[in-house]
Amino acid sequence: GAGVSQSPRYKVAKRGQDVALRCDPISGHVSLFWYQQALGQGPEFLTYFQNEAQLDKSGLPSDRFFAERPEGSVSTLKIQRTQQEDSAVYLCASSQTGGGYTFGSGTRLTVV
């Protein structure tokens, strides 16, 4: 597609519920990133994929967070047993090797 597509745009989850956030990167982009943006803050790195390989997951805040990109294109960020502190905008970005990032519009997660 023309840009990075994320779904859903908004998600309200009850505390303890599992959620799955989807990212469709730009076709052909090798690199894919997930960032978390708390209200009023800059995005914070979560994890990085090169094709299907997850090369860095150092930013994932706990073992409740899990990301995958099984075929090297679409990626899913899963959060198990959501907590209120997980409320944030989750941004996906993709890039070609050595190229600039293109961000999606994000998924706003609210845990109630």
Next chain:
Amino acid sequence: GESVGLHLPTLSVQEGDNSIINCAYSNSASDYFIWYKQESGKGPQFIIDIRSNMDKRQGQRVTVLLNKTVKHLSLQIAATQPGDSAVYFCAEITTNDYKLSFGAGTTVTVRA
């Protein structure tokens, strides 16, 4: 209008005036810097970038200045327009890395 000093969270500017947004970066090893614009409900959008071997770069109505001695970056917007109202983030990265590190952001409001 100018965000004086290292960083101010908000900047109010009269339409048609020039805006200056400042950013202090933290990593002296960073050699690539990017300014992003983020409108409400959207992901960060690339504005302009600069590498550490330069101290100034101009785009359309925007100029980025880099002072490596004091680890300071600024974004100048000429003839600010209502469509420039947004949150602006500076981001830094080192060439052999892939993680963008974002500042906290400055909210620019353009007064008609």
